[in-house]
Amino acid sequence: MKEIIWHGRGGQGAFTAARILGEAYSLSENTFVLAFPSFGPERRGAPIRAFTKLDKKPIGNRSEITKADYNIFLDDTLFSEQAFDELKPDGKIILNTKKKNDDERVITIDGDSIAEKHLGLPITNTILLGALAAVSGYVSLDNIIEAVRQTMPPRLHEKNIAAVRAAYEEAVK
Amino acid sequence: MARQFLSGNEAFAYGVRLARPQVISAYPITPQTIVVEKLSEFVEDGSLKSEFIHVESEHSALSCAMGASSVGARAFTATSSQGLLYMAECLPYAAGGRLPIVMMNANRSTALPWNIYGDQRDSLSQLDSGWIQAYAENAQEALDLALMSFYIAEHKQVSTPFMANLDGFVLTHTYEVVDVPTAEQADEFLPPFETENKMSLTKPKNLGFSAGPDTNTFFKYKEHTGLLNVKKAVTEAESRFESIFGRHYSGLTENYRTDDADYILITLGSISGLVREIVDKLREQGEKAGLLRIRYMRPFPNEEIAKAVKNAKAVGVLEKDISFGNEGTVYTNVNSALQKAGISIPTSDYIGGLGGRNISPGEIENIFEELKQEKSAVKFLGIEVR
Numbered sequence: 001m002k003e004i005i006w007h008g009r010g011g012q013g014a015f016t017a018a019r020i021l022g023e024a025y026s027l028s029e030n031t032f033v034l035a036f037p038s039f040g041p042e043r044r045g046a047p048i049r050a051f052t053k054l055d056k057k058p059i060g061n062r063s064e065i066t067k068a069d070y071n072i073f074l075d076d077t078l079f080s081e082q083a084f085d086e087l088k089p090d091g092k093i094i095l096n097t098k099k100k101n102d103d104e105r106v107i108t109i110d111g112d113s114i115a116e117k118h119l120g121l122p123i124t125n126t127i128l129l130g131a132l133a134a135v136s137g138y139v140s141l142d143n144i145i146e147a148v149r150q151t152m153p154p155r156l157h158e159k160n161i162a163a164v165r166a167a168y169e170e171a172v173k
Numbered sequence: 174m175a176r177q178f179l180s181g182n183e184a185f186a187y188g189v190r191l192a193r194p195q196v197i198s199a200y201p202i203t204p205q206t207i208v209v210e211k212l213s214e215f216v217e218d219g220s221l222k223s224e225f226i227h228v229e230s231e232h233s234a235l236s237c238a239m240g241a242s243s244v245g246a247r248a249f250t251a252t253s254s255q256g257l258l259y260m261a262e263c264l265p266y267a268a269g270g271r272l273p274i275v276m277m278n279a280n281r282s283t284a285l286p287w288n289i290y291g292d293q294r295d296s297l298s299q300l301d302s303g304w305i306q307a308y309a310e311n312a313q314e315a316l317d318l319a320l321m322s323f324y325i326a327e328h329k330q331v332s333t334p335f336m337a338n339l340d341g342f343v344l345t346h347t348y349e350v351v352d353v354p355t356a357e358q359a360d361e362f363l364p365p366f367e368t369e370n371k372m373s374l375t376k377p378k379n380l381g382f383s384a385g386p387d388t389n390t391f392f393k394y395k396e397h398t399g400l401l402n403v404k405k406a407v408t409e410a411e412s413r414f415e416s417i418f419g420r421h422y423s424g425l426t427e428n429y430r431t432d433d434a435d436y437i438l439i440t441l442g443s444i445s446g447l448v449r450e451i452v453d454k455l456r457e458q459g460e461k462a463g464l465l466r467i468r469y470m471r472p473f474p475n476e477e478i479a480k481a482v483k484n485a486k487a488v489g490v491l492e493k494d495i496s497f498g499n500e501g502t503v504y505t506n507v508n509s510a511l512q513k514a515g516i517s518i519p520t521s522d523y524i525g526g527l528g529g530r531n532i533s534p535g536e537i538e539n540i541f542e543e544l545k546q547e548k549s550a551v552k553f554l555g556i557e558v559r
């Protein structure tokens with residue numbers, strides 16, 4: 001099973017990213033997915049987590065993920081050394097930041113710049129999705145784009161798809 | 174059928190839309206809200222032709238559904254926790270009136286302390302209200318149960334209201350891949366609701382009357398036999414369902430690797446998926462573990478449970494419930510089933526998941542380990558009592 005933890009702040013769309021990833025994976029046959037947020041009162045700006053579990057067989061364990069294949073941070077103010085405790089042995093962190101990080105387990109992307117260019121807002125959920133698709137290979141770029149169309153309101157489609165593509169190309173480098 | 178990525182609440186709402194209730198009356202409460210919102214959207218966009226009645230409380234929601242059912246309409250409502258308790262006065266009313274209303278309950282803890290998360294104390298406190306009670310494990314079963322619940326409730330020999338339970342958040346708010354049947358398939362499965370038990374100008378009847386000491390027992394006995402007939406109606410509904418949709422369900426219980434099991438854990442609802450995975454893991458290690466999932470708490474599957482566990486060395490019950498001052502209610506019911514069947518093996522009760530507390534894989538493995546001691550006990554997961 002592939003397990004992904006999403007860290008964000010209320011309003012940044014961490015759960016939306018968890019859902020779009022699940023939707024994208026479910027577009028292939030014989031796939032099973034669970035996508036859910038950390039349950040609780042929701043406040044704009046408060047740290048939240050969301051989870052996506054992907055598998056080729058039914059998934060029985062509905063608990064929060066404690067060890068992830070990818071631990072994703074939409075906001076680098078939420079990132080700390082604790083992030084490494086949430087990783088499986090070969091797990092990776094994808095971090096939205098302008099800073100450099102020398103740890104080989106950390107993949108950085110300047111999502112804010114991509115967001116500014118394509119969305120005009122500092123919302124990086126679909127950008128980190130594009131980056132995840134590129135580095136993990138769990139889902140194709142086409143399926144992410146299709147899932148964006150199925151999940152988001154139509155007025156957000158084109159600019160988010162452009163942002164996903166830009167992030168995908170950036171991360172493939 | 175179309176594969177869709179839906180939450181448990183959404184899946185149930187899709188199932189209700191396929192059943193085409195003529196009246197929906199409901200009041201929103203976390204974590205049930207989305208099912209009501211979704212249905213109101215379906216009514217708004219015209220994909221469900223139904224009278225959607227906004228009411229001022231849960232008490233009114235069920236009263237309204239009873240009114241609708243009394244004139245022969247297919248009626249649906251939904252609630253959770255405090256809402257169910259506020260509705261409680263009306264529950265035996267609907268059951269005694271033999272009104273086959275369907276209600277979804279999002280299982281949630283009850284106050285105090287205030288808590289919006291999932292446990293099953295809300296619905297289990299209402300076992301004696303005369304309603305059928307079923308518990309779904311995942312979003313697909315939730316959708317399928319929504320459709321089947323109307324068939325079973327409206328079955329001529331049943332005519333009893335149906336409460337379909339979904340664990341709050343872990344099932345209602347988790348997104349999964351769900352096969353959504355077509356409207357044509359659903360119509361083939363579920364005939365329109367027809368009943369003689371209704372107010373009618375052409376065949377006037379007296380509904381909602383009193384019955385004194387001399388006749389009351391007869392009505393209550395009929396109500397009881399109506400619930401006992403559910404077993405037959407479930408079998409009929411599930412075989413009809415399988416022939417149309419290709420998905421199999423196993424009646425009042427689901428047995429998983431129980432045939433040769435020494436130690437069987439009995440549970441209900443969404444935690445069953447994790448127990449099934451632990452059973453597989455223990456089997457790989459050579460342990461004879463099994464899972465018995467209770468799908469229906471009313472009518473209670475006495476014979477099914479006795480048959481499944483008769484060769485086991487010990488049985489555990491894992492439930493998100495406590496009847497204060499006694500033990501978990503599921504445990505009481507299971508022990509009664511075993512006693513009536515003359516099965517004398519140790520049974521233990523594990524009370525977990527209260528107020529939404531996570532039940533971990535390690536805790537379930539530990540339960541199976543403790544069952545090997547073959548002693549009876551009542552324990553709270555997460556609390557060490559010295």
